[in-house]
Amino acid sequence: MHxxxxxxxxxxxxxxVATDIVMSFSFEVIHKSKETGARLGKMHTAHGSVDTxxxxxxxxxxxxxxxxxxxxxxxxxxxxxxxxxxxxxxxGHDVISKLGGLHKFMHWDGPILTDSGGYQVFSLSKLRKxxxxxxxxxxxxxxSTHLLTPEKAMEIQEAxxxxxxxxxxxxxxxxxxxxxxxxxxxLSIDWARRCKESCNTERDALFGIVQGGxxxxxxxxxxxxxxxxGFDGYAIGGLSVGEPTELMFGVSASTLPLLPDSVPRYxxxxxxxxxxxxxxxxxxxxxxxVIPTRNARNGQLFVRTGTIxxxxxxxxxxxxxxxxxxxxxxxxxxxxxYLRHLFMAKELLAYRLNTTHNxxxxxxxxxxxxxxxRQERFAQFxxxxxxxxxx
Amino acid sequence: MHxxxxxxxxxxxxxxVATDIVMSFSFEVIHKSKETGARLGKMHTAHGSVDTxxxxxxxxxxxxxxxxxxxxxxxxxxxxxxxxxxxxxxxGHDVISKLGGLHKFMHWDGPILTDSGGYQVFSLSKLRKxxxxxxxxxxxxxxSTHLLTPEKAMEIQEAxxxxxxxxxxxxxxxxxxxxxxxxxxxLSIDWARRCKESCNTERDALFGIVQGGxxxxxxxxxxxxxxxxGFDGYAIGGLSVGEPTELMFGVSASTLPLLPDSVPRYxxxxxxxxxxxxxxxxxxxxxxxVIPTRNARNGQLFVRTGTIxxxxxxxxxxxxxxxxxxxxxxxxxxxxxYLRHLFMAKELLAYRLNTTHNxxxxxxxxxxxxxxxRQERFAQFxxxxxxxxxx
Numbered sequence: 001m002h003x004x005x006x007x008x009x010x011x012x013x014x015x016x017v018a019t020d021i022v023m024s025f026s027f028e029v030i031h032k033s034k035e036t037g038a039r040l041g042k043m044h045t046a047h048g049s050v051d052t053x054x055x056x057x058x059x060x061x062x063x064x065x066x067x068x069x070x071x072x073x074x075x076x077x078x079x080x081x082x083x084x085x086x087x088x089x090x091x092g093h094d095v096i097s098k099l100g101g102l103h104k105f106m107h108w109d110g111p112i113l114t115d116s117g118g119y120q121v122f123s124l125s126k127l128r129k130x131x132x133x134x135x136x137x138x139x140x141x142x143x144s145t146h147l148l149t150p151e152k153a154m155e156i157q158e159a160x161x162x163x164x165x166x167x168x169x170x171x172x173x174x175x176x177x178x179x180x181x182x183x184x185x186x187l188s189i190d191w192a193r194r195c196k197e198s199c200n201t202e203r204d205a206l207f208g209i210v211q212g213g214x215x216x217x218x219x220x221x222x223x224x225x226x227x228x229x230g231f232d233g234y235a236i237g238g239l240s241v242g243e244p245t246e247l248m249f250g251v252s253a254s255t256l257p258l259l260p261d262s263v264p265r266y267x268x269x270x271x272x273x274x275x276x277x278x279x280x281x282x283x284x285x286x287x288x289x290v291i292p293t294r295n296a297r298n299g300q301l302f303v304r305t306g307t308i309x310x311x312x313x314x315x316x317x318x319x320x321x322x323x324x325x326x327x328x329x330x331x332x333x334x335x336x337x338y339l340r341h342l343f344m345a346k347e348l349l350a351y352r353l354n355t356t357h358n359x360x361x362x363x364x365x366x367x368x369x370x371x372x373x374r375q376e377r378f379a380q381f382x383x384x385x386x387x388x389x390x391x
Numbered sequence: 392m393h394x395x396x397x398x399x400x401x402x403x404x405x406x407x408v409a410t411d412i413v414m415s416f417s418f419e420v421i422h423k424s425k426e427t428g429a430r431l432g433k434m435h436t437a438h439g440s441v442d443t444x445x446x447x448x449x450x451x452x453x454x455x456x457x458x459x460x461x462x463x464x465x466x467x468x469x470x471x472x473x474x475x476x477x478x479x480x481x482x483g484h485d486v487i488s489k490l491g492g493l494h495k496f497m498h499w500d501g502p503i504l505t506d507s508g509g510y511q512v513f514s515l516s517k518l519r520k521x522x523x524x525x526x527x528x529x530x531x532x533x534x535s536t537h538l539l540t541p542e543k544a545m546e547i548q549e550a551x552x553x554x555x556x557x558x559x560x561x562x563x564x565x566x567x568x569x570x571x572x573x574x575x576x577x578l579s580i581d582w583a584r585r586c587k588e589s590c591n592t593e594r595d596a597l598f599g600i601v602q603g604g605x606x607x608x609x610x611x612x613x614x615x616x617x618x619x620x621g622f623d624g625y626a627i628g629g630l631s632v633g634e635p636t637e638l639m640f641g642v643s644a645s646t647l648p649l650l651p652d653s654v655p656r657y658x659x660x661x662x663x664x665x666x667x668x669x670x671x672x673x674x675x676x677x678x679x680x681v682i683p684t685r686n687a688r689n690g691q692l693f694v695r696t697g698t699i700x701x702x703x704x705x706x707x708x709x710x711x712x713x714x715x716x717x718x719x720x721x722x723x724x725x726x727x728x729y730l731r732h733l734f735m736a737k738e739l740l741a742y743r744l745n746t747t748h749n750x751x752x753x754x755x756x757x758x759x760x761x762x763x764x765r766q767e768r769f770a771q772f773x774x775x776x777x778x779x780x781x782x
């Protein structure tokens with residue numbers, strides 16, 4: 001039973017320090033699909049390369065919940081996301097910086113993308129108050145008051161040692177009127193400018209974020225303003241905030257083509273396997289989402305046909321793996337019956353094994369998409385993908 | 392960072408099916424300490440061998456909380472304990488049996504010791520009623536009523552496919568009068584006889600349990616009666632139930648020498664590192680306890696000098712490992728600061744990393760004791776051990 005880890009290790013492409021030192025962030029487009037907007041690319045960072053389209057697992061508090069860095073690497077994960085808001089409040093970016101930065105702190109030597117903290121300020125904290133200067137908020141942990149400004153967001157991310165930093169923005173809620181969305185967008189544009197001005201890194205990347213709510217004209221204006229400032233990559237923010245899926249696809253379809261071709265395009269907070277396939281088809285390169293990890297902890301497991309819920313009584317004595325043929329550690333070694341038992345008994349191992357499978361599913365889906373783009377058969381891949389989905 | 396798992400794998404002594412098939416359980420005493428009662432031995436089971444003195448991590452619900460079997464093996468664990476009471480109630484021994492037994496179910500192919508379920512019936516269940524036939528109890532999970540008899544305890548453990556089964560007994564509470572302890576002991580003796588009579592295995596081991604409360608005369612009577620029935624090994628039960636440590640050592644000191652020399656002697660539910668050293672010195676061969684795993688999940692970590700509590704504010708920015716020089720995965724790759732952060736943030740990885748270290752500590756302590764016995768320096772080892780303990 002011990003071949004598993006050596007196999008995982010063998011799968012890992014260790015960052016070779018000798019051959020992979022990069023002086024600054026860069027991105028190359030390797031192939032563009034002729035039939036769709038999909039594209040194959042590669043990002044280079046000081047901590048290694050990332051093949052795109054890429055799915056970025058979320059490591060909120062300097063850990064992708066339940067897994068070790070070695071396991072992530074073994075699953076094919078090339079980059080993770082960490083949350084500035086959470087790490088600023090606990091243990092503090094000063095502590096992490098003193099300990100040698102986030103990579104060393106959490107023992108992950110691959111690329112790290114950090115968000116700006118803005119999203120969590122708006123979704124988690126209490127009594128937030130926005131001014132032109134920034135946003136004053138109370139910690140959801142202890143009620144302490146803090147001011148997050150564009151300059152502070154840069155300072156924190158730099159102290160963490162992020163490879164890809166994000167501008168502070170206001171995530172426009174849904175629904176919002178045109179006027180509200182415009183006001184919010186202008187604030188984000190102003191903050192983006194200040195982030196760019198205060199960012200001191202030459203080596204790492206800073207991405208701009210396009211807001212604009214569900215309004216195509218605002219999104220177009222957002223793209224123009226943010227690309228005018230000029231960043232190493234661009235994200236579409238303010239999606240996956242409760243709007244209908246069609247609206248999310250609509251905004252993405254109209255916004256993605258406006259973004260420069262030569263840098264990565266990142267759709268934040270997305271999504272389901274269907275979302276990923278659709279948005280890759282529209283030309284998106286990067287995604288982050290808690291779906292594979294959070295749903296794993298809730299017992300929802302991803303399979304070719306859709307999802308299964310492991311707590312279902314039908315799995316009580318089911319000797320089959322989550323998905324026949326899946327080569328992940330969980331599917332190789334454990335039955336649905338055992339996974340159901342662990343989950344019903346609230347055993348810690350349940351969360352690990354479920355997370356392992358779900359991350360493998362997402363990472364493999366991205367790899368399959370990359371192969372399909374490379375081999376100029378992405379349109380067919382998409383058809384096949386949907387034909388398997390039954391629920 | 393990926394060398395760790397290959398190192399762990401290399402440490403694992405995989406059970407070699409070709410060379411290690413045993414027809415029935417056996418035990419050999421390899422060396423007896425001249426200055427103390429300590430002894431070095433080896434148990435052979437159908438699922439591999441166990442070097443004694445041995446510490447048995449507790450895998451209550453068919454999982455040693457938070458760890459995989461590969462990790463346990465990598466930490467040097469040779470045998471685990473599973474709880475009959477828990478597995479009988481959920482998922483049911485019928486389910487596990489149908490799926491090929493506990494080893495296959497939980498993906499652990501080393502030896503498994505199962506308790507009889509008696510201890511949990513008395514400590515966890517509601518409305519238990521003891522008769523000569525057995526004990527009627529209500530499940531702590533759903534209130535359903537069940538009857539556990541000696542015959543049923545054997546049936547369940549055989550269905551699980553246990554390598555070392557334990558007789559059903561009544562764990563005499565502390566304090567108990569001589570009369571109460573005697574009555575309880577007689578019941579356990581009667582049940583031991585019935586377990587022996589109904590046990591169908593030829594391949595696996597059945598251990599008898601000596602009760603008798605804190606009374607030396609009852610313990611002596613217990614030994615006589617249980618050895619008269621005849622088992623593959625003997626356990627001292629009813630210790631570590633709230634009595635002062637000196638009383639536990641006293642009963643052990645008077646009871647252990649009465650047990651046959653040729654079979655394993657198992658002190659159930661013990662203990663701290665100090666307990667283990669003391670009881671090995673008195674001639675005990677096996678121990679099981681939730682201390683390393685449960686305390687890990689509460690943030691208490693074992694070190695040479697005693698314990699540290701990782702939530703202590705002094706570790707907030709501490710770059711040192713739990714214990715300098717400890718070769719466990721946790722100590723090799725993570726700082727106290729990171730472990731404290733994970734623990735304060737209630738991150739799942741905290742429980743894994745803490746458990747990894749604590750199990751390594753216990754397993755290594757046993758290994759050091761075995762080496763000391765082998766090299767006829769156990770008395771010195773014991774002195775050195777205590778001289779390091781400062782709290």
